[in-house]
Amino acid sequence: MSTEKEILHLLARIGETWNAGDSEGYAGLFTEDADYITFFGRHLKGRQAIEEAHRGLFKLDIKLAGGGPEPLIKPLTDDVALVIVGGTSSVNGEPDPGRESAITLTALRTPEGWRFASFHNTRVHKP
Numbered sequence: 001m002s003t004e005k006e007i008l009h010l011l012a013r014i015g016e017t018w019n020a021g022d023s024e025g026y027a028g029l030f031t032e033d034a035d036y037i038t039f040f041g042r043h044l045k046g047r048q049a050i051e052e053a054h055r056g057l058f059k060l061d062i063k064l065a066g067g068g069p070e071p072l073i074k075p076l077t078d079d080v081a082l083v084i085v086g087g088t089s090s091v092n093g094e095p096d097p098g099r100e101s102a103i104t105l106t107a108l109r110t111p112e113g114w115r116f117a118s119f120h121n122t123r124v125h126k127p
Contacts, residue, residue, distance in 0.1 A: 006113070071085040105119050
């Protein structure tokens with residue numbers, strides 16, 4: 001499988017684990033020492049912190065939805081890639097256009113396979 005396909009699969013797993021409310025599976029997509037910046041600007045440090053923060057969040061009825069441009073995957077080395085993706089979410093089953101995000105990630109090839117070493121979520125606002 002090509003690097004791009006592997007990273008696209010990893011991105012798909014983000015949505016699958018989020019929408020299933022699987023905080024352990026979601027956190028497992030990140031490196032042990034990942035840096036994760038929420039759209040509120042909270043800095044989660046490491047896989048354990050990502051899992052703990054999402055355990056509570058996943059009790060809410062927030063589901064990820066597609067939308068947005070095709071993911072940009074820009075290899076930086078054979079083992080590192082910059083990933084930029086967009087999307088939105090729904091709350092209680094209702095689309096919420098105010099939740100549109102641009103997300104920047106760093107994908108890293110690890111002995112476990114590709115994982116995300118960083119995540120930064122930014123809300124999209126019209127100037």
